[in-house]
Amino acid sequence: MGKKRIVLTFPHDLLDKPITYSLIKEYDLIVNILKANITPNELGVLVLEIEGQKQNLENGLAYLKKVGIEIEPLIQDIKWDEQKCTHCTKCVTVCPTGVFVVNRDTMQIEFNKNKCIACGLCVTLCPYRAVEIVI
Ligand code: SF4
Ligand code: SF4
Structure with missing residues (x-):
């Protein structure tokens, strides 16, 4: 058995695909949805913990990639x-x-760390490297 915590990012046209259902039914995985959201630019973001036999995990991840979903740890x-x-x-x-x-008063960014699910999306996006991963 293995376990992975992953962040899935997918385009708007994949939002209605039964992704978690497929992982459970077709790949025999235990799926725990940690967070689900749609960004303002209409990307779907799903944070999952998935658990199962090693081969099933690999096959499930391959299925996600095949349908066009981006996967990040x-x-x-x-x-x-x-x-x-x-x-x-x-x-x-x-x-x-x-x-x-x-x-809106100062037009400055405020950072509310308590809400962070550590998906990493801002780390790759920030042009000034103002956000970084802490190991
Ligand atoms: S602050 Fe960055 S790492 Fe945290 S949830 Fe937002 S995009 Fe993800
Ligand atoms: S510099 Fe980086 S952290 Fe600051 S507002 Fe821009 S993207 Fe966000």
Whole structure:
């Protein structure tokens, strides 16, 4: 048996696909949905913990890739460096849980770490490397 925590990102036209149903029924996996969200630019983000026989896990992940879903491992923690941040707001649109918000009085980014599910989407998106993975 093996267990993986993964972040799935998929386009709007795959939102109605029975992805978790297929993982359970066709690949005999135990699926725990940790978080599900749709970003403002209409990407679906699903954070899953999946468990099963090694071969079933591999086959299930191959199925997800085949239908066009991007898979990233769930990272542990992230750190925001206010000094590097230019408040460009790119991360506001990508974060599925609303960790980054614009303070309308100061027009500065605020970071609410408690809401973070460590999906890593902002880490790859930030042009100024103001968000990084903490190992
Ligand atoms: S994308 Fe990076 S630089 Fe832009 S607001 Fe977010 S953390 Fe700051
Ligand atoms: S890793 Fe970044 S995008 Fe993901 S939930 Fe945390 S702050 Fe939001």
